[in-house]
Amino acid sequence: MKIYDTLDEAQRIIGQHWKEGQSPEQEQVLEFARDALFFISSTGQPYLFEDYRKQPQAESPSRASVPTSTAELVRRTEGFFEQLLHGLQPGEERELTLVIIDALRFIASTGQLADFESYLQELDAHEPPRVVASFDTREQAERWLKSHPSPPHCAHILIAGRYHTVAYERATNGRYLPASRALEYYLASLEEGSAPAAGASFETREEADAWLRAQSAPPKRAWVLISGETYLAIYHPHINYRALYPLSMADGYVINTEMEPEGSPRGRSQPS
Structure with missing residues (x-):
């Protein structure tokens, strides 16, 4: 399974534990985990995350430089999913639960908790979907994409003010800039x-x-x-x-709150 598909599948695990009448604490950690997975995708880091998971990891990433509340929420969210692991047999559900834990550790250990907190604030304030670069012409964007050593797959860029998605297939070195809605x-x-x-x-x-x-x-x-x-x-x-x-x-676009399309108030879907 490709890493960006794995991130999507991990969202399904979070959904399995979402329950009507759940405690505010459980709702908070599930939302935090969900947003961590989307942060990795929307900032174009699926392949960096994949490489991170293949490397030996430090036991406890440092979180001293981020707000205490954020570091504490990381700790509680990790703990929630680590506890779930105890009751899981080897298989897909266990592997996807590990993906969620690793996503939290990836953000913390790469020094991105402050940016992740900013990302959460953007979502809560319903700010425009984040973009990572802007170009006046498609030719400029294509030159940038061609020369980039590791393009930010799934991230948004602007071309002449219009949204496009960076699509990068590392195995084939395929690089594309489809328009985004x-x-x-x-x-x-x-x-x-x-x-x-x-x-x-x-x-x-x-x-x-x-x-x-x-x-x-x-x-x-x-x-x-x-x-x-x-x-x-x-x-x-x-x-x-x-x-x-x-x-x-x-005009002509209808928001389906169940599917939560990209650009929706919480920006939950993958860029297209």
């Missing part, structure tokens, strides 16, 4: 949640672009009107990129 789903989820209320209005797109560029501390997202049409102004702090997207891009 993450932004369309994200806009649809915002529209479904509440009616957009514009905070600024402009006659032309050029005026709106100039306003957005002039913001010294731009909001992560803000609704504006351009010639009477609703747009979402987005700021991607990780790459210092600003963009305007018409809400009409969401």
Whole structure:
């Protein structure tokens, strides 16, 4: 099984332990484990995680540099799944439970707990889906992808402001940049949640672009009107990129909360 498929399958194990009426503590650790798996995928690290699992690991990763609450939640989540291991016979369920434990240890031992905490805050604030790079043209993006020693598989990038997914098959060195619907789903989820209320209005797109560029501390997202049409102004702090997207891009997209498509409030699905 390929590592990104393994990460997907591990989510199934978490779902098996999700119960109606479960304690707040159990709900918290299950959500934390779920998000750890998605963090590895959405930041383009499936292959790094695969390599990590093949190496001898330190007994206890250091967590001294991260908030105590985060380190404690890692410890409790590890403990929950380690306890489950005691009752499991060798087989797929045991192996996938180990994947969850290893995902938590991978994030901690590679010094990413602070970034993981930031990722969780982005999800809770319903910020735009994270991107790792931006390019003005497809040619620029393809040159970057071709020269990259280990492309971030499953991560999002922007090409001319539009979402694309980095698809990298390490075994064959296949490298692709399919278009992604993450932004369309994200806009649809915002529209479904509440009616957009514009905070600024402009006659032309050029005026709106100039306003957005002039913001010294731009909001992560803000609704504006351009010639009477609703747009979402987005700021991607990780790459210092600003963009305007018409809400009409969401037309025809329906949010299925059971499937939790990419770009949904908690961003749970794999990029496509």
